[in-house]
Amino acid sequence: MTSGRKTKTPKSPTPAPVDAMLCFAIYGAAHAFTRAYKPLLDPLGLTYPQYLVMLTLWEEDGQSVKTIGERLGLDSGTLSPLLKRLEQARLVMRRRYTQDERQVRIQLTPKGDALRQKAVGVMQEIGSATGCSLNEAETLREGLVDLRRRLLKQPTT
Amino acid sequence: MTSGRKTKTPKSPTPAPVDAMLCFAIYGAAHAFTRAYKPLLDPLGLTYPQYLVMLTLWEEDGQSVKTIGERLGLDSGTLSPLLKRLEQARLVMRRRYTQDERQVRIQLTPKGDALRQKAVGVMQEIGSATGCSLNEAETLREGLVDLRRRLLKQPTT
DNA sequence: CGCACTTAGATTGTGCACAATTCAATTACC
DNA sequence: GGTAATTGAATTGTGCACAATCTAAGTGCG
Numbered sequence A, B: 001m002t003s004g005r006k007t008k009t010p011k012s013p014t015p016a017p018v019d020a021m022l023c024f025a026i027y028g029a030a031h032a033f034t035r036a037y038k039p040l041l042d043p044l045g046l047t048y049p050q051y052l053v054m055l056t057l058w059e060e061d062g063q064s065v066k067t068i069g070e071r072l073g074l075d076s077g078t079l080s081p082l083l084k085r086l087e088q089a090r091l092v093m094r095r096r097y098t099q100d101e102r103q104v105r106i107q108l109t110p111k112g113d114a115l116r117q118k119a120v121g122v123m124q125e126i127g128s129a130t131g132c133s134l135n136e137a138e139t140l141r142e143g144l145v146d147l148r149r150r151l152l153k154q155p156t157t
Numbered sequence C: 001c002g003c004a005c006t007t008a009g010a011t012t013g014t015g016c017a018c019a020a021t022t023c024a025a026t027t028a029c030c
Numbered sequence D: 001g002g003t004a005a006t007t008g009a010a011t012t013g014t015g016c017a018c019a020a021t022c023t024a025a026g027t028g029c030g
Helices: A018-044 A048-059 A065-072 A076-088 A110-130 A134-153 B018-044 B048-059 B065-072 B076-088 B110-130 B134-153
Strands: A092-096 A104-108 B092-096 B104-108
Touching: A018 A048, A018 A110, A018 B018, A018 B048, A018 B065, A018 B110, A018 B134, A048 A065, A048 A076, A048 A104, A048 A110, A048 B018, A065 A076, A065 A104, A065 B018, A076 A092, A104 A110, A110 B018, A110 B134, A134 B018, A134 B110, A134 B134, B018 B048, B018 B110, B048 B065, B048 B076, B048 B104, B048 B110, B065 B076, B065 B104, B076 B092, B104 B110
Parallel strands: none
Antiparallel strands: A092 A104, B092 B104
C-alpha cells in the first residue's frame, strides 16, 4: 500500500507503474540469475543457456531438437548454433533418426554425462545463493509458471 | 529432505531440481514477457529493452547513460548501441554535459515524449494479459526483487 | 505416380547482453 | 603546474534470441 513513488515529471500521464514494475523485476531477476551462474559455469565451459540445455538432457537423454526447444521455449534458430557448440565441446552428439531423417537426436557423450557430477555442486551453490527456503522458491516458481502460461495464452489479438 | 520429485533417469545422481526449476521458470517467464510485449510494441517501433529504457526516461527525463544502466542493470556496451537506435528513431537526443563532458545526457524529443501516450495502452493490455490481480503482481514482484538482491549480493568468492 | 501440404532443422539478418579494451575528461596528489 | 588514478562512454568480440526464409523429408489425396 501507499506506493509512495515520487514522480518527477508530472506533466504527462504516468499510469500506475505496477505492471511496469513487474516487468522490470522479471527482467532484472533473469539477468541476476545469469550473472550468478556465470562464475560457477565458467569453469565447466558452459554458458547459462547451454547449462539449461544440458539440464534437460541429464533429465532425459536422446531428445530431439524440437523437444528441447519446447521445454525451454526456444526455436531452432537459437538451438542449432548452441547445440553445435556443445558438439564441438564434445558434450553431445547429433544424429538423425533412421525412421524419420528430419529429426535430430541429441545424445550425451560420456564427457557430457560426466559433467553432471560437477553440475550438482553448481545447483547447490545457487540454492544457497538465493537464500530462499524451498517453500519460498516453490511459491515463487509457481507464480512465474502461472504468469508465463497466461502471457503465452494470448493470441495477441 | 524429502524433495519428492520424480526423476526419470535414476542412473546418475540428479539432485532435487527445485532450484533448477526456479531458474527454468524465471527464464521462461522473462521470454514470455518479451513475446507478449512484442506485438504491442511493434506498432510503436520499439523492442522490449528499448521500451524499458523509454519507461525510465518517461519517469525521469535527462538521465545519464550510467544512471539508466544502473536502473536496468545494463552496461554501456549494451546501452550505447541501443540508445543510438533510439536517437536514429528521433525518440531521444544525446548531449554531453557541459560541466562534465564525460557524461552523456539522454533527453526525450517531443516525439519521444509523445510516445508515452501510446505506451499507456500497452501497459493496460499487458496488465490484462497477465490476468493477475494487483496483489498477485505485487507479491510476485517483491519475491523477484528480493531474489535478485540476494543473487547479486554474492561476491562470487 | 504426381502434386500440394506439413514438419524438422538449418541459415540469415537484426538486436540484446556482457567482458575486455580503449579513449577522453575529471580528480587527486605531489 | 604536472603526473597518476579514476570515471563515463564507446568499441570489439562472443554468444543468445527470434523472425523470416530455405531445404529436405515425410504425408495425403487425386
